[in-house]
Amino acid sequence: MGGGCSTWFPSLHHSDLHQPRMGILRPDHSMHRTLPLRGIAGDFDRLGCAELSYTPMNNSNPDSSPKRPRGITFLAIVNLVAFVVTVMFWAFVYFGQLVPKPGSLESLTERANAAVTYGFMLGDVLYSVPLLVLAGIGLWRLRSWGWLAAQMANTLWIYSMTVILLRDFYSAWSPGGVLFIPFALVAVGSIPYLWIQRRAFGIVR
Numbered sequence: 562m563g564g565g566c567s568t569w570f571p572s573l574h575h576s577d578l579h580q581p582r583m584g585i586l587r588p589d590h591s592m593h594r595t596l597p598l599r600g601i602a603g604d605f606d607r608l609g610c611a612e613l614s615y616t617p618m619n620n621s622n623p624d625s626s627p628k629r630p631r632g633i634t635f636l637a638i639v640n641l642v643a644f645v646v647t648v649m650f651w652a653f654v655y656f657g658q659l660v661p662k663p664g665s666l667e668s669l670t671e672r673a674n675a676a677v678t679y680g681f682m683l684g685d686v687l688y689s690v691p692l693l694v695l696a697g698i699g700l701w702r703l704r705s706w707g708w709l710a711a712q713m714a715n716t717l718w719i720y721s722m723t724v725i726l727l728r729d730f731y732s733a734w735s736p737g738g739v740l741f742i743p744f745a746l747v748a749v750g751s752i753p754y755l756w757i758q759r760r761a762f763g764i765v766r
Contacts, residue, residue, distance in 0.1 A: 633700050633758060636751055640711060641697035643744045647690055650740060651682045677728075681721065681737075689717050708755060708762040715755075718748035 654660055663675040692714040699707010722738075722745035729738045759765075 627703055627761060629701070629703055630758060630761060632754055633703070633761065636711065636747070636755070637697050637700035637707075639744070639747055640693050640700065640714065643714075644690060644693035644697060646740070646744075647685055647693065650737060651685060654678075654682065654737075681725070684721070689714060689721075692717065703762055705762045705764055708759065708764060711755060712752060715748035715752050718745045 660675055660678045661671075663672045663679065666672045666675060692710045695710035696707055696714050699705075699709075700711055701707070718741075722741060725735065725738045725741075729735050
């Protein structure tokens with residue numbers, strides 16, 4: 562069939578091919594029928610319109626990304642700072658031998674106090690430190706696993722600091738108790754704030 566595109570489709574442009582629900586009049590004896598765009602490529606070839614092709618519409622914008630709220634940015638930085646402070650604190654306590662080993666003490670009370678301190682150190686290294694890293698990175702990147710890690714770290718802050726502050730209140734204020742109070746206070750406010758901001762992490766419930 563001759564004539565090319567200008568004969569059968571004098572006003573057809575590439576933009577017309579991007580309309581997802583339009584039909585094109587078929588140049589045959591039944592001019593009232595429409596041709597779905599899915600089958601348009603073969604008819605264009607027969608009409609000498611091989612230079613035209615159908616390109617699916619893509620509404621995705623690769624440059625578009627969810628905007629991170631300032632509060633989440635703040636919490637991400639706080640978690641990373643808490644990670645550094647926690648590691649440095651326990652490294653100073655352990656390698657500086659600020660607390661004697663429980664086995665080296667004779668008094669049962671002193672051994673119990675030392676064991677509690679080393680127990681907190683072991684718990685922080687095994688649980689708190691990994692969660693703080695995941696929380697800092699995940700919150701910064703708005704990942705759901707970062708949201709979960711942050712909430713778990715917040716729970717650990719509140720639990721551990723409750724025990725430490727109650728112990729120090731009836732004995733003496735410890736350096737760790739004073740040092741980590743600001744992080745515990747942030748954790749108290751972080752739990753409801755992250756729940757309110759959960760949709761920013763793709764959490765809809």
